[in-house]
Every structure is written in C-alpha cells, then in structure tokens.
Amino acid sequence: MTLMTNYLIEPLAPLVFRSGKPFGSQASAADVVFPMPSAAAGLIRATSINQKQAQIDEHTVDNVTNQSYQQVLAIKSTGPYLARFDESLQHVEILVPEPADALYFEAKSDNNEAEETNAKIQLVRLAPKALDPDCGSDLPDGLLPVQMETPIKGKPKPGVAYWTLEHLKRWQAELEADNKNKSKLTFDELQKDGLAQLPIDLRTHVAIDSKSKSSKTGQLFQTASFDFGYAITEGKATNGRSVWKDNRLGFIVQTEQSLDEDMVTFGGERRLSKFISVNGIEELYDDSSEELLRKINDAKGFRLTFLTPCIFANGYLPSWLEASTKKGRLPNTNITVNLKACAIDKWQPVSGWDSILWKPKAMRKAISSGSVYWFTLDSGLSLSDLEQILYNVWSDDDQDKNDGFGSAIIAPWKAD
Missing domain, CATH: 2.60.40.4350 (Immunoglobulin-like)
Structure with a gap:
C-alpha cells in the first residue's frame, strides 16, 4: 500500500453541497448532501496545482486526452470521511455511515409486574438468509435475501446515521469466534457517541435594487448548508449560560500528495476552510x-x-x-x-x-x-x-x- 497522508478540512463557514434537484426558492435539509469523493479529489487536485505540486499549462483544455489534464486526473485520493476533532487536534476520530446490515428496531416485550407493554429500541443484525420454502422473491438468481437473524416483534425506528469507526469494528468483530463472550454493541452506545444527523444551516438570500434599496421581485431564495461550527450541549447549562461542546466536525481526505497547510474552498459559494495535515488517525483494522x-x-x-x-x-x-x-x-x-x-x-x-x-x-x-x-x-x-x-x-x-x-x-x- 502506498503511504497516504491524512488532511483535515476544518470549515470556517457553513459548507454548501447541493443535491441534483432543480434549484428552487425554498430550501430544506434535503437540498444538501454529503460531499462525494469526486469533490474531495477536485479539492486535492486544485490545491496541488496552486502549490505547484501538479502542473497544468492551460486554464481550460479541449478534451480529456490532454497530457497535463491526464496528469492532474492521475492524482489519487480517498474520502471524504466525516471527522470529529478537538481544538488542539490531538484527538481526531473518523465517523462512518451506518452499515446497511444494521437495523434499529423497537422490540416490544410484556412486563408482567406492571401489566403493560414496554418498547425498547434495539440494534438488530441483518444477514443473508434463505426464505422459507413457501416464499419467493424477485431477487437476481443466486442472491440470498438479507433478513433479521432472529424474528422480533416490533417495527423499525430511525436512529444514529453516523457511527464511530470503533463502533463499526466492534460490530464486525461480533461474529468472530474469539468475540462471542464479549459485550455486544448496543443502541444506547451508538446514540451516545454517534450522530443522528448532520447540523444544517438554512439561509435566506435577497437581491437588493441599487436605486430603491429594496428587494428585487422574484429574487428572494434560500440555500441549505452543513454548519460544522461549535454546538451547544443539549440539556446542560451553568449559571444560566449554555455549555458548548469541546469538539466540532470536519472532513478527512487521504492522498499520496505532500501538501502544505492552506486555506481552501470546499463546496459551493467559495466558502473557506482550513486544510491541515493531521497524524494519529485511527486505522481501519485492529488486527494485523x-x-x-x-x-x-x-x-x-x-x-x-x-x-x-x-x-x-x-x-x-x-x-x-x-x-x-x-x-x-x-x-x-x-x-x-x-x-x-x-x-x-x-x-x-x-x-x-x-x-x-x-x-x-x-x-x-x-x-x-x-x-x-x-x-x-x-x-x-x-x-x-x-x-x-x-x-x-x-x-x-x-x-x-x-x-x-x-x-x-x-x-x-x-x-x-
């Protein structure tokens, strides 16, 4: 494996990553999407050009066979991964999307003492499992359906959208023979350390007529963006003042390029972010x-x-x-x-x-x-x-x- 360097993108303003929907006057949380790998790759290549680590002779080229263009496209990167970090950058952890083999399920159980039905959200594993003989599906030939390992009475519930990398590795290791007697990952642990959703900032924009100093008709619109600034800790206050979390969110991008610390624009509307090399990122694998x-x-x-x-x-x-x-x-x-x-x-x-x-x-x-x-x-x-x-x-x-x-x-x- 080629040695990759980890770079942290620390947003200095809410970042805009629009979905492919037609642009409208009203914005919502659905209008902003997690940045694609190509966005991070474009950032790495643009920074490489700006720092003279990559060379391109023309501002624009006519076709993809241009040699300079191909050299820029050959620059490799992985990510972006969601990151959570403290101000000192001594603790930077990667957050990963919820795996599709995990389900949050509200399982109902009878409480005989209270004589009522209690419901508790559980973390349920999904796995390949053949259908019963009297059942069928339209899956492509050779593929097994993915089902709950053990049927549970209840219904699916929303939950944590981003897990810590440590939680994902624990989830994967639970099926190993060496881990049968270890404690299993729970929904409560995920809820404590994971993220249910990314913070969204909605902004209203208006075009001002230079003569009348009033808004121009039909030119009032909204944008949605990720707001990764410091957040208030929910439910906590000291002497009537809010308690702020000691960490914030950003992105990690990995590349073979050796780049300097810089100010970059990531996403739309040219909003600034810090671009910093970081060490001590958790490895994907605990085992050798x-x-x-x-x-x-x-x-x-x-x-x-x-x-x-x-x-x-x-x-x-x-x-x-x-x-x-x-x-x-x-x-x-x-x-x-x-x-x-x-x-x-x-x-x-x-x-x-x-x-x-x-x-x-x-x-x-x-x-x-x-x-x-x-x-x-x-x-x-x-x-x-x-x-x-x-x-x-x-x-x-x-x-x-x-x-x-x-x-x-x-x-x-x-x-x-």
Missing part, C-alpha cells in the same frame, strides 16, 4: 494482516462495508463478477469468489462540474455508502492476495478509483 488473513480463511468468506459510494459498471454488480452465476475473480488476484447477498439502501446520483473542461459531468448511479456485500471463497487467500484487496478502491473504472469511489472495510464472514 496475518491475523485478519487467518480469520477470513477460517470463515471461508468475507463481507465488504463501503465507506464511500461506489460506481460499478453493471449497476449493483461489479464487472469482475459473472451476471448469471455471481462468480468472479477478485481484482489483482487469482482467487475466485461468489457473491451471496448485498444490502444497499438506495442508489446515489453522481454528477458535478469539470472545472478544467468547463462543462457539467454526466450523471451516473452509485451504490450508497454503508452498503454491505457478502462473499464466499472457493479457495484460501494468501497474504499477498489480502494485501491487494485490503485497501482496494472497488469501483470498476480507473478514474473512479483515482477519485476515491468505493473505499471499503473488509471483515470475515462465515456462511450458514
């Missing part, structure tokens, strides 16, 4: 490569949990898998795997603006971050095989890989 290899080979399978959206050539299906059998060879290895199931929330539109060709990019569909894919192995992995896929970017197109679409974390999985 050798230990992880042993666990995956013992389980004869693994699952991928995507941390960023991923773009495959065939919709939900990677190009290296056969459409009819769902069998294929892992990228950069000779190991054959079988896709058994996948859990995907909904597809995400990916578009944007090409600031060098100076035209909009075509819209494409990506599987959403948090999606989970389950695979079985036809043969054991070697250490070199594992190292090829451990930090692999899983999109099919090389440029999408450079942009960071398809970062994922691997964990062992044993099929029933």
Whole structure:
C-alpha cells in the first residue's frame, strides 16, 4: 500500500453541497448532501496545482486526452470521511455511515409486574438468509435475501446515521469466534457517541435594487448548508449560560500528495476552510494482516462495508463478477469468489462540474455508502492476495478509483 497522508478540512463557514434537484426558492435539509469523493479529489487536485505540486499549462483544455489534464486526473485520493476533532487536534476520530446490515428496531416485550407493554429500541443484525420454502422473491438468481437473524416483534425506528469507526469494528468483530463472550454493541452506545444527523444551516438570500434599496421581485431564495461550527450541549447549562461542546466536525481526505497547510474552498459559494495535515488517525483494522488473513480463511468468506459510494459498471454488480452465476475473480488476484447477498439502501446520483473542461459531468448511479456485500471463497487467500484487496478502491473504472469511489472495510464472514 502506498503511504497516504491524512488532511483535515476544518470549515470556517457553513459548507454548501447541493443535491441534483432543480434549484428552487425554498430550501430544506434535503437540498444538501454529503460531499462525494469526486469533490474531495477536485479539492486535492486544485490545491496541488496552486502549490505547484501538479502542473497544468492551460486554464481550460479541449478534451480529456490532454497530457497535463491526464496528469492532474492521475492524482489519487480517498474520502471524504466525516471527522470529529478537538481544538488542539490531538484527538481526531473518523465517523462512518451506518452499515446497511444494521437495523434499529423497537422490540416490544410484556412486563408482567406492571401489566403493560414496554418498547425498547434495539440494534438488530441483518444477514443473508434463505426464505422459507413457501416464499419467493424477485431477487437476481443466486442472491440470498438479507433478513433479521432472529424474528422480533416490533417495527423499525430511525436512529444514529453516523457511527464511530470503533463502533463499526466492534460490530464486525461480533461474529468472530474469539468475540462471542464479549459485550455486544448496543443502541444506547451508538446514540451516545454517534450522530443522528448532520447540523444544517438554512439561509435566506435577497437581491437588493441599487436605486430603491429594496428587494428585487422574484429574487428572494434560500440555500441549505452543513454548519460544522461549535454546538451547544443539549440539556446542560451553568449559571444560566449554555455549555458548548469541546469538539466540532470536519472532513478527512487521504492522498499520496505532500501538501502544505492552506486555506481552501470546499463546496459551493467559495466558502473557506482550513486544510491541515493531521497524524494519529485511527486505522481501519485492529488486527494485523496475518491475523485478519487467518480469520477470513477460517470463515471461508468475507463481507465488504463501503465507506464511500461506489460506481460499478453493471449497476449493483461489479464487472469482475459473472451476471448469471455471481462468480468472479477478485481484482489483482487469482482467487475466485461468489457473491451471496448485498444490502444497499438506495442508489446515489453522481454528477458535478469539470472545472478544467468547463462543462457539467454526466450523471451516473452509485451504490450508497454503508452498503454491505457478502462473499464466499472457493479457495484460501494468501497474504499477498489480502494485501491487494485490503485497501482496494472497488469501483470498476480507473478514474473512479483515482477519485476515491468505493473505499471499503473488509471483515470475515462465515456462511450458514
């Protein structure tokens, strides 16, 4: 693996990342979306150009075959990942999307003493599981439905949208034989340390007529943006004054480029952020490569949990898998795997603006971050095989890989 440097994007103002919806006068929280990997890649490339780490001769170029343009596009990055940090930057933690194999479920149980029904929200695991013989589905051939491991009476509930990386690793490790007797991750823990939603700032804008000093007719509109400033701690006050949290939110981007601390514009409306190199970021894996290899080979399978959206050539299906059998060879290895199931929330539109060709990019569909894919192995992995896929970017197109679409974390999985 090439050594990557972690850079923190610390917003100095609310950041605008608009959805693909037509622009209207009224804004809502749905009008702002988590930034795509291509936005972070564009930031890294623009900063590289500004700091003379990359060279491009023209302000705009006519086509994608331009040599300078291709050199800029070859700069790789991963992210952005949501980050939570303190003012000293001594503690920076990554927050990841809720995995699609987790469900918040309000399970009902009878309380005999009170003679009433109590409801408590639980964290429920979803996993590939065959349907009963008298049931059917329209899933593609070879894929198992993803269901609750144990049926529970109740209904799904909303909950934490972003987990800490530590919580995700605990969630994945619960299925390992070595962790059967350890305490399981709970909804209360997620609610305490995770984030239910990102703070949204709604602003009203108006165009002023220079002569009358009044608003221009039809030119009143709103924008929505992420407000990552310091927040008030809910329910706490001292001597009538609010208590402010000692941490705030930003983004982490990883790249091979060696860049200086700078002021950058990330997102729309050219709002400023600090761009800082940071150390001590938590690793994706607690186990050594050798230990992880042993666990995956013992389980004869693994699952991928995507941390960023991923773009495959065939919709939900990677190009290296056969459409009819769902069998294929892992990228950069000779190991054959079988896709058994996948859990995907909904597809995400990916578009944007090409600031060098100076035209909009075509819209494409990506599987959403948090999606989970389950695979079985036809043969054991070697250490070199594992190292090829451990930090692999899983999109099919090389440029999408450079942009960071398809970062994922691997964990062992044993099929029933």
